Amino acid sequence: MSLLExxxxxxxxxxxxxxxxxxxxxxxxxxxxxxLGLVGESGAGKSVAAFSILNLIARPxxxxxxxxxxxxxxxxxxxxxxxxxxRGNRIAMIFQDPMMTLNPVLTIGTQMVESIKAHRRISKKxxxxxxxxxxxxxxxxxxxxxxxxxxxxLSGGMRQRVIIAIxxxxxxxxxxxxxxxxxxxxxxxxxxxxxxxxxxxxDNLALMLITHDLxxxxxxxxxxxxxxxxxxxxxxxxxxxxxxxxxPYTQGLISALPQMGxxxxxLFQIPGAMPSLKNVPSGCPFHPRCKFxxxxxxxxxxxxxxxxxxxxxxxxxxxxxxxEKGMQKVEF
Amino acid sequence: MTTAxxxxxxxxxxxxxxxxxxxxxIAIISFIVLLAMVLAAIFAPLLAPADPYDLAQINIMNxxxxxxxxxxxxxxxxxxxxxxxxxxxSTILYGTRVSLLIGFGAxxxxxxxxxxxxxxxxxxxxxxxxxxxxxxxxxxxxxTLMVAIIVGAVFKASFGNLMFGEIAIYMLIFxxxxxxxPQIARTVRASVLAEKKKEYVDAxxxxxFRTGRIMFRHILPNTLSPIFVIATVQIANxxxxxxxxxxLGLGMPETQPSLGSLIKSGFDYIQSGSWxxxxxxxxxxxxxxxxxxxxxxWLRDVMNPRLYKG
Amino acid sequence: xxxxxxxxxxxxxxxxxxxxxxxFAIQDGLGDPLxxxxxxxxxxxxxxxxxxxxxxxxxxxxxxxxxxANAAQGDLGTSYFYGKPTLDVILEHLPAxxxxxxxxxxxxxVFSVPIGVYAAIRPQAWLSKFFMGISxxxxxxxxxLTAIVLIQLFSIGVAVNPxxxxxGWGRWLNGALSTEGGLPSYGRGDELTPLFGTWNSxxxxxxxxxxxxxxxxxxxSIMLPLFIRLIRAEMMEVLQSDYIRYARAKGLxxxxxxxxxxxxxxxxxxxxxxxxxIGIMVAYTxxxxxxxxxxxxGLMFLEAITRSDIPLIVAYLMVVGLxxxxxxxxxxxxxxxxxxxxxxxxxxx
Numbered sequence: 001m002s003l004l005e006x007x008x009x010x011x012x013x014x015x016x017x018x019x020x021x022x023x024x025x026x027x028x029x030x031x032x033x034x035x036l037g038l039v040g041e042s043g044a045g046k047s048v049a050a051f052s053i054l055n056l057i058a059r060p061x062x063x064x065x066x067x068x069x070x071x072x073x074x075x076x077x078x079x080x081x082x083x084x085x086x087r088g089n090r091i092a093m094i095f096q097d098p099m100m101t102l103n104p105v106l107t108i109g110t111q112m113v114e115s116i117k118a119h120r121r122i123s124k125k126x127x128x129x130x131x132x133x134x135x136x137x138x139x140x141x142x143x144x145x146x147x148x149x150x151x152x153x154l155s156g157g158m159r160q161r162v163i164i165a166i167x168x169x170x171x172x173x174x175x176x177x178x179x180x181x182x183x184x185x186x187x188x189x190x191x192x193x194x195x196x197x198x199x200x201x202x203d204n205l206a207l208m209l210i211t212h213d214l215x216x217x218x219x220x221x222x223x224x225x226x227x228x229x230x231x232x233x234x235x236x237x238x239x240x241x242x243x244x245x246x247x248p249y250t251q252g253l254i255s256a257l258p259q260m261g262x263x264x265x266x267l268f269q270i271p272g273a274m275p276s277l278k279n280v281p282s283g284c285p286f287h288p289r290c291k292f293x294x295x296x297x298x299x300x301x302x303x304x305x306x307x308x309x310x311x312x313x314x315x316x317x318x319x320x321x322x323x324e325k326g327m328q329k330v331e332f
Numbered sequence: 333m334t335t336a337x338x339x340x341x342x343x344x345x346x347x348x349x350x351x352x353x354x355x356x357x358i359a360i361i362s363f364i365v366l367l368a369m370v371l372a373a374i375f376a377p378l379l380a381p382a383d384p385y386d387l388a389q390i391n392i393m394n395x396x397x398x399x400x401x402x403x404x405x406x407x408x409x410x411x412x413x414x415x416x417x418x419x420x421x422s423t424i425l426y427g428t429r430v431s432l433l434i435g436f437g438a439x440x441x442x443x444x445x446x447x448x449x450x451x452x453x454x455x456x457x458x459x460x461x462x463x464x465x466x467x468x469x470x471x472x473x474x475x476t477l478m479v480a481i482i483v484g485a486v487f488k489a490s491f492g493n494l495m496f497g498e499i500a501i502y503m504l505i506f507x508x509x510x511x512x513x514p515q516i517a518r519t520v521r522a523s524v525l526a527e528k529k530k531e532y533v534d535a536x537x538x539x540x541f542r543t544g545r546i547m548f549r550h551i552l553p554n555t556l557s558p559i560f561v562i563a564t565v566q567i568a569n570x571x572x573x574x575x576x577x578x579x580l581g582l583g584m585p586e587t588q589p590s591l592g593s594l595i596k597s598g599f600d601y602i603q604s605g606s607w608x609x610x611x612x613x614x615x616x617x618x619x620x621x622x623x624x625x626x627x628x629x630w631l632r633d634v635m636n637p638r639l640y641k642g
Numbered sequence: 643x644x645x646x647x648x649x650x651x652x653x654x655x656x657x658x659x660x661x662x663x664x665x666f667a668i669q670d671g672l673g674d675p676l677x678x679x680x681x682x683x684x685x686x687x688x689x690x691x692x693x694x695x696x697x698x699x700x701x702x703x704x705x706x707x708x709x710x711a712n713a714a715q716g717d718l719g720t721s722y723f724y725g726k727p728t729l730d731v732i733l734e735h736l737p738a739x740x741x742x743x744x745x746x747x748x749x750x751x752v753f754s755v756p757i758g759v760y761a762a763i764r765p766q767a768w769l770s771k772f773f774m775g776i777s778x779x780x781x782x783x784x785x786x787l788t789a790i791v792l793i794q795l796f797s798i799g800v801a802v803n804p805x806x807x808x809x810g811w812g813r814w815l816n817g818a819l820s821t822e823g824g825l826p827s828y829g830r831g832d833e834l835t836p837l838f839g840t841w842n843s844x845x846x847x848x849x850x851x852x853x854x855x856x857x858x859x860x861x862x863s864i865m866l867p868l869f870i871r872l873i874r875a876e877m878m879e880v881l882q883s884d885y886i887r888y889a890r891a892k893g894l895x896x897x898x899x900x901x902x903x904x905x906x907x908x909x910x911x912x913x914x915x916x917x918x919x920i921g922i923m924v925a926y927t928x929x930x931x932x933x934x935x936x937x938x939x940g941l942m943f944l945e946a947i948t949r950s951d952i953p954l955i956v957a958y959l960m961v962v963g964l965x966x967x968x969x970x971x972x973x974x975x976x977x978x979x980x981x982x983x984x985x986x987x988x989x990x991x
Binding site for chain 2: 784793921952
């Protein structure tokens with residue numbers, strides 16, 4: 001049984017004039033120690049998906065349907081009190097901007113100790129020791145000093161290390177990291193990502209990494225899923241998808257990466273833009289921008305088909321596979 | 333085939349302002365009440381049953397009659413009479429008129445001062461900015477009411493009671509105007525600082541326009557929207573300030589009272605049971621200020637950039 | 643820390659200087675001290691001589707310095723009406739005002755924080771909407787009017803009989819809606835407890851406290867809605883922050899999230915704005931004391947205006963100016979201590 005299993009998750013925003021659907025029919029699994037990447041452009045719904053696991057979506061968002069099974073129990077149906085036992089304890093989160101994430105008027109020590117004391121009966125002194133050990137683990141110099149400092153006294157990279165340390169405090173099973181390096185300097189990004197990878201490998205932690213950076217995903221995650229307009233359009237082992245993307249959108253994303261080829265080459269751009277929540281197209285949401293679009297794409301959302309080890313939701317791809325099978329049949 | 337041109341009225345009807353006004357019941361009710369009060373005040377001489385300041389019309393035998401519905405009331409005086417026998421309805425109508433006059437006048441003055449100083453401070457910067465803003469800060473930290481009281485006290489002492497009473501309306505407009513300019517100046521200055529960075533200002537400079545012209549004809553129109561919001565609330569504040577000053581004896585005299593001075597003179601009779609002399613003008617004052625504040629709140633919500641709220 | 647203090651003190655001195663110049667200008671412009679001091683029968687020559695003696699013919703600058711020097715030593719002139727040094731008069735009246743302010747501040751403190759926080763956490767609850775509605779109305783009622791209404795309700799009493807008096811339930815309902823009054827509405831009463839110097843306190847006797855109730859509530863009535871709205875607005879904004887969501891993501895309970903993480907950040911701007919309200923408070927004490935004939939410095943100032951007691955007016959302005967400056971400096975200091983991102987050199991981190 002998977003550690004985390006999301007089934008048919010539906011997340012909506014209740015606004016004047018009707019509900020907007022942010023996530024539709026999201027399904028994926030995460031196994032113990034596995035590293036999963038969630039990829040997509042801004043507005044695709046990756047952050048919403050991440051926050052919905054622990055039911056932290058900001059109002060007016062709400063979980064409209066589906067299940068989030070963690071060790072067999074449905075998180076989506078759990079009350080606040082039960083969820084609190086899991087948050088920061090069994091499943092920890094890392095947000096995007098460490099300056100905005102740490103409370104500016106409380107010391108690092110306060111913010112670390114409270115995490116521990118929220119889940120365990122433990123003396124303040126013992127909690128401080130645990131905090132120190134985790135700060136050491138994330139390789140922060142002079143950790144005792146840091147405990148009494150305020151967030152603004154640390155550099156951006158150090159703050160993110162602190163956030164990672166906080167995530168590790170209760171030795172969780174899963175870490176959900178929402179764009180953990182986007183707000184950092186480019187030079188620090190690589191360091192932090194390497195640290196995160198190392199820690200996950202060491203402690204066999206499952207990692208759900210949300211990012212728009214395909215480079216990071218290809219280095220860190222074992223499996224990945226690609227989101228577009230609230231849906232997963234491609235899902236499977238990272239290597240396979242990066243090397244041979246099936247869905248036209250994913251192909252577009254990869255082509256858009258600047259290549260170390262001839263200088264002066266035009267960068268590829270997928271024409272058009274991701275639709276806003278109010279204007280989600282019918283059927284496959286990508287069809288207005290897709291050069292393979294057919295009549296069927298406008299009508300209904302395609303089902304997943306398997307190509308290799310990858311699940312893809314695309315009529316073009318399913319047609320291609322059918323044709324291959326058909327040709328194979330003919331050959332026989 | 334001619335294309336139809338949309339009239340200004342049609343444009344207004346389709347505008348966001350009208351749309352959200354129609355939907356906000358509180359705004360509609362407030363506006364109606366305010367309109368009724370303003371019209372009643374403007375037409376006070378026509379509406380009032382009697383001129384309460386015409387000594388020939390007052391009969392001291394009518395003094396302290398309660399409002400209609402209570403024992404001892406007289407149908408000629410629906411809201412009762414005060415200690416001199418004046419009809420309360422009339423005094424309140426005239427009083428509202430004075431209060432509104434001073435309220436609007438003071439806001440016009442403080443807006444004029446505030447806009448000019450705000451533009452100067454924001455656009456010229458440097459020394460001018462420092463000095464103006466320092467003065468504004470000191471005034472604000474003393475609170476505008478305190479400043480008004482001090483200036484009022486000084487003027488009253490300089491001019492003497494009699495003369496002060498005669499020009500009281502202008503005095504009050506002046507006093508409240510100079511007490512309250514900092515608020516508007518600050519807002520204008522903030523807008524100007526933001527606008528200064530925009531490209532159209534550079535364009536105007538390059539084209540050789542004079543500073544004054546740039547300030548007034550180019551930047552000012554873009555800073556007007558927050559001013560409208562503040563001005564509305566400031567009218568309410570001005571009315572309250574005037575009422576406070578009158579209550580302290582630094583405002584309108586008894587011969588030409590505003591709502592505030594009506595409350596003051598009525599207060600002496602509250603212990604003897606004639607509560608209407610002080611509380612009815614008080615009620616009118618509260619309603620007036622309340623509807624202006626509510627409209628100001630609505631205006632502020634409408635003019636702010638729309639936040640994506642559920 | 644030292645640099646901060648030096649900076650603030652020099653700012654304070656500057657403001658005091660400006661205030662003293664204004665006060666001096668008022669004094670010089672308004673009154674002819676001679677008129678007040680000597681009778682009509684004194685001849686012109688004698689007047690000139692007295693003027694010379696008093697130094698009234700010296701240049702304005704010299705006169706100002708004399709004024710300032712005297713003020714710094716505590717000599718702010720002699721009141722025309724009381725015939726005593728103005729500072730003495732002020733000190734006699736000051737405790738009454740201070741007690742009024744303390745009473746009002748307690749009320750504001752005790753009520754604004756819980757109500758403001760509640761209205762921020764549960765904005766849709768009918769109780770929140772009720773409080774916010776009252777706040778909007780409260781801001782529209784000038785403080786002296788609230789005082790008058792309170793006097794009518796709780797001092798004089800209001801007897802309403804909308805329901806039939808002959809029925810038992812009618813009588814009960816009428817009684818519930820009516821008020822009996824009885825709270826004192828004039829002055830401070832006779833049972834004051836001497837503390838030290840000129841400070842006779844009303845807090846230590848039953849009668850004294852009764853007298854404090856209506857005036858304190860009146861004074862608080864204008865500031866309470868302000869603070870409730872302020873706390874609610876700030877807290878609602880703070881609750882949208884990332885760090886609040888993060889605190890919840892760590893599994894912290896609502897109590898800690900709201901009352902530590904959120905509240906501490908909320909109170910910072912509240913302290914700043916609150917400090918500014920002190921100025922308004924002083925103006926409102928004048929109004930409140932007038933309604934209740936409360937023998938504090940506000941009433942004293944107003945009476946001085948009516949009596950054209952110039953030295954007392956000027957002295958009041960100087961003292962009030964000093965109080966402002968000191969309070970504002972203290973508020974700044976408090977803010978600097980509470981907000982860790984502000985280094986006390988006076989610069990932001």
